Amino acid sequence: MQLILEYLTPALLITNLLSPVAAIAKPIDYDKLCPQPKSTESSSLQSRTFRSSDGMTFELPVNYHVANIKNTLTVLDDAAYKYMQCGFRNKITSGYYVDSIEISIAHDRETLLYVLKNYHTETIKFGERKFLIYKSEGEYSQINAMTYDESKHRLVTVSAYLDNGNNIVMEPAFYQILSTLSF
DSSP: OEEEOOOOOHHHHHHHHHSSSOOOOEEEOHHHHSOOOSSOOOOOSSEEEEEOTTSOEEEEETTEEEEEETTEEEEEEHHHHHHHHHHHHTTOOSSOOOOOEEEEEEOSHHHHHHHHHHSOOEEEEETTEEEEEEEEOSSSOEEEEEEEOTTSOOEEEEEEEBOTTSOBTTHHHHHHHHHHOBO
């Protein structure tokens, strides 16, 4: 359980700062406020096409959602999507993790050069597109697949988390996105 200050408006903040009584931190149990999903939902056999505002398209299961979080498209199952919405609604900005697939775009060659210099990579073809595959280690390990759009101006990275056994979380959706990605 962590402590956070109750929501303070600017007027309340000034009143509290001028008052001889200090603002009191009230304990909030994040798990009760926004219960974390126990596991990832299976992907539906039915799919739908997602089209981003810049024209990128891919297929994903109909029971999955796409959220644009800090210029990264994040693919979530329904339970994880509701969990993230609860976090945003309650202004919980960190400290929670959900299984997801992330799709980010870089507009520079430095990202590619960094990956080639620092990671073991393999090239694999999905559909009509070649991807540079690499694994990144950290608090949460990920498998990453990079490809350029046709103009070679956008470097797209599709990333999925790995579980403790190094299996791709949301694996069917990850491969579905890779095999249907187009610009």
